[in-house]
Amino acid sequence: MAEYNRVSECVGLITLRNPPVNALSAAVRQGIVDTVERALSDPNVKSVVICGQNGIFCGGADIKEFGSKMTGPPLIPMIHAIESANKPVVAAIEGSALGGGLELALGCHYRIAHSKARLGLPEVSLGLLPAAGGSQRLPRLIGVPAALNLITTGRHVTAAEALQLGIVDQVTDHNTVDAAVKFALSVAGRSLDPRRISTHPCPQQPDLDALFEEVMQKVRQSARGAIAPIACVQAVRAAATLPYAQGMERERELMATLFTSGQARALQYCFFAERAVGRWRMPSGARWDTSKPRPVHKAAVIGLGTMGRGITVALAQTGLSVIAVETQEKQLMEAKQAISGMLERGAKRRGVAPALDRVIYSQNIQAVADVDLVIEAVFEDIALKTKVFQQLSAVCKPGTLLCTNTSALDVDQLASETPNPELVVGMHFFAPAHVMKLLEVVYGPRSSPQAVATAMQLGKKMGKASVAVGNCRGFVGNRMLKPYIEEAFFLLEEGATPELVDQALEEFGFSMGVFRMSDLSGLDVGWRVRKGDGLVEPGTASGRSARIRQGRRYSPLGDLLCEEGRFGQKTGRGWYQYDKPGSRVARSDPWLHSFLGAYRAQHGLVARRIDHQEVLERCLYALINEGFHILDDGIAAGPEDIDVIYVSGYGWPRHRGGPMFYANMVGLAKVLERLEHYQQLHPEVPHLQPSSLLRRLVASGSPPIHKWGEVIKKLHSQL
Numbered sequence: 001m002a003e004y005n006r007v008s009e010c011v012g013l014i015t016l017r018n019p020p021v022n023a024l025s026a027a028v029r030q031g032i033v034d035t036v037e038r039a040l041s042d043p044n045v046k047s048v049v050i051c052g053q054n055g056i057f058c059g060g061a062d063i064k065e066f067g068s069k070m071t072g073p074p075l076i077p078m079i080h081a082i083e084s085a086n087k088p089v090v091a092a093i094e095g096s097a098l099g100g101g102l103e104l105a106l107g108c109h110y111r112i113a114h115s116k117a118r119l120g121l122p123e124v125s126l127g128l129l130p131a132a133g134g135s136q137r138l139p140r141l142i143g144v145p146a147a148l149n150l151i152t153t154g155r156h157v158t159a160a161e162a163l164q165l166g167i168v169d170q171v172t173d174h175n176t177v178d179a180a181v182k183f184a185l186s187v188a189g190r191s192l193d194p195r196r197i198s199t200h201p202c203p204q205q206p207d208l209d210a211l212f213e214e215v216m217q218k219v220r221q222s223a224r225g226a227i228a229p230i231a232c233v234q235a236v237r238a239a240a241t242l243p244y245a246q247g248m249e250r251e252r253e254l255m256a257t258l259f260t261s262g263q264a265r266a267l268q269y270c271f272f273a274e275r276a277v278g279r280w281r282m283p284s285g286a287r288w289d290t291s292k293p294r295p296v297h298k299a300a301v302i303g304l305g306t307m308g309r310g311i312t313v314a315l316a317q318t319g320l321s322v323i324a325v326e327t328q329e330k331q332l333m334e335a336k337q338a339i340s341g342m343l344e345r346g347a348k349r350r351g352v353a354p355a356l357d358r359v360i361y362s363q364n365i366q367a368v369a370d371v372d373l374v375i376e377a378v379f380e381d382i383a384l385k386t387k388v389f390q391q392l393s394a395v396c397k398p399g400t401l402l403c404t405n406t407s408a409l410d411v412d413q414l415a416s417e418t419p420n421p422e423l424v425v426g427m428h429f430f431a432p433a434h435v436m437k438l439l440e441v442v443y444g445p446r447s448s449p450q451a452v453a454t455a456m457q458l459g460k461k462m463g464k465a466s467v468a469v470g471n472c473r474g475f476v477g478n479r480m481l482k483p484y485i486e487e488a489f490f491l492l493e494e495g496a497t498p499e500l501v502d503q504a505l506e507e508f509g510f511s512m513g514v515f516r517m518s519d520l521s522g523l524d525v526g527w528r529v530r531k532g533d534g535l536v537e538p539g540t541a542s543g544r545s546a547r548i549r550q551g552r553r554y555s556p557l558g559d560l561l562c563e564e565g566r567f568g569q570k571t572g573r574g575w576y577q578y579d580k581p582g583s584r585v586a587r588s589d590p591w592l593h594s595f596l597g598a599y600r601a602q603h604g605l606v607a608r609r610i611d612h613q614e615v616l617e618r619c620l621y622a623l624i625n626e627g628f629h630i631l632d633d634g635i636a637a638g639p640e641d642i643d644v645i646y647v648s649g650y651g652w653p654r655h656r657g658g659p660m661f662y663a664n665m666v667g668l669a670k671v672l673e674r675l676e677h678y679q680q681l682h683p684e685v686p687h688l689q690p691s692s693l694l695r696r697l698v699a700s701g702s703p704p705i706h707k708w709g710e711v712i713k714k715l716h717s718q719l
């Protein structure tokens, strides 16, 4: 849909109308074709302005249409028709001009942007490339290096940067459409040849081959198996080396490969999943659209260790006043220094003033009396947290929300120790809390919908991917991690090495393999949990019985390393060795290999050859299986919630969509068959026992992921 008006007597004004982002649906493309034709054929019209309704130019192609058969006029000829028009066409850019939206603007002869507008070619993040001429026009307009940067990262630029790069011709603080109409009148009748970007050669670039080689190497490294960034480099190379028509042909070929790839499907699924998790719902029936969040102006953080510091920074950067409480004076001073440093560095990066005066430090918990919300981030100890919650209940004004930052403790238990359990929710941040995108908002049976809504809204304000989940051991992320780590330990017992397991997982696309990750987060963390669970038995018992604990297979390998003082990077030794404590470069450790050999001998285990396929199947399918249990238990509302958690917080490769999407891609029947296979080989491992939901889904013909909800609902209604 595009509306046509004649303004200022001789300017044809075309307004894209497709809320919320004026995406280029078939109807919008048809509307543009029709209205451009009308403007160009009207002898009274001397120039044309294209804008979008409701303060947004255009969010690009309609992503929802990608899965279905293409209808309506295609983008490329539509943009060519605009570029070759014999009357000047001006794009009036407000809000966003992204993807196809910017490509449309690049087909116009001039671009005027509002100072708050953002522009970009984010197709790469959807597994695509700017294939409506964007990969060919942008390098011609702003040069190869800048175009490579924008197209391979998909980053959005501000209007000011767009002006500096030469993407737009003018930036205004006033009404953009008025400015564009005025501009259009001023350029009416001028020659348009120099304004047709496709007719320009790419600006000369010395040593083009070396530049592309360097960029390709960097892109390959950061892509971790994603194919779109590589295709983006290839498309820009075509722009730099081929005439426009041939470049367009190359753009088309590359896009054809990407468009039907599983990676594009996965990335587009992630785009919608991230938005879907905002529409949370609880088993009680409470929902995002019927639960009103409370306003939060002032918050408090209790406990200023690593997590508390990061949370304080995240809150202050969001614009909240924060009372940061730490009872020990020395720790308080250290925390103040660290928090100020983080705020200053963050502000420098973002080019704003640091929010130092938004944080008030105190040793006294009474200081939180008038805050709207408290996040407790003291040591992971239920007795200590209970004490803090009881103090908070006595000190805080009525109605203050009490949130606990815990990764494992029982939120319900904590809530039950307070007079107002409905005000209690978990806010599980990930370290470093001011950087990591993920936030699990954990509700218990008594958490009020308003408390959940408030925590979810606060998470969104902090720029987090916030996911509402039910209360259980490990919530969603860590609960699924447990079988994944256990399988990795079992693989070491059977003959694998940490290097082999990590290599398989990193080639799959994880940012870090399980053992490198464990070295980074500290082996002592899991050790403490296992001790608490009564699983750790110090000593040198041998044989199979020593590896069965609480009736199931158990590997004490992690405990044995901890007994050696090998806690990972912080001690300079873990599954790998490091130059010094705190160093990050993992090197293979001969000690570890002899230790594994001696361990196997002691337990009568014979090392066998393990390939990458087995590593992936055992680690990932065990994790996925737990995901099905979580869905079955109603802890996560849908597969999207699990997938967003894994992509934003656990290094799962985005181009594989998340564990549940991956299972859907592999085929549920295959996942089930492989789990059954491994379960037969390892009957003493309960997490390899396929979940009843997985069986049920396969029995229902393996419906696509967006239909799993129907099977889950049916299952629950029969219980």
Ligand SMILES: CC/C=C/CC(=O)SCCNC(=O)CCNC(=O)[C@H](O)C(C)(C)COP(=O)(O)OP(=O)(O)OC[C@H]1O[C@@H](n2cnc3c(N)ncnc32)[C@H](O)[C@@H]1OP(=O)(O)O
Pocket: 020, 021, 023, 059, 060, 061, 062, 063, 064, 075, 096, 098, 099, 100, 101, 122, 123, 126, 128, 130, 131, 132, 272, 275, 276
């Ligand atoms: C031939 C193929 C050619 C492909 C070229 C392309 O153009 S690919 C598409 C490139 N465009 C993008 O990647 C932009 C994607 N959108 C955004 O980044 C953001 O939505 C926004 C435009 C910056 C606006 O952000 P904001 O936070 O204000 O809103 P939401 O993100 O919550 O979005 C609001 C709803 O709009 C839906 N939506 C957004 N963009 C598109 C789109 N391009 N197509 C279809 N739908 C889109 C989004 O899903 C939200 O709706 P929900 O119902 O809430 O999910």
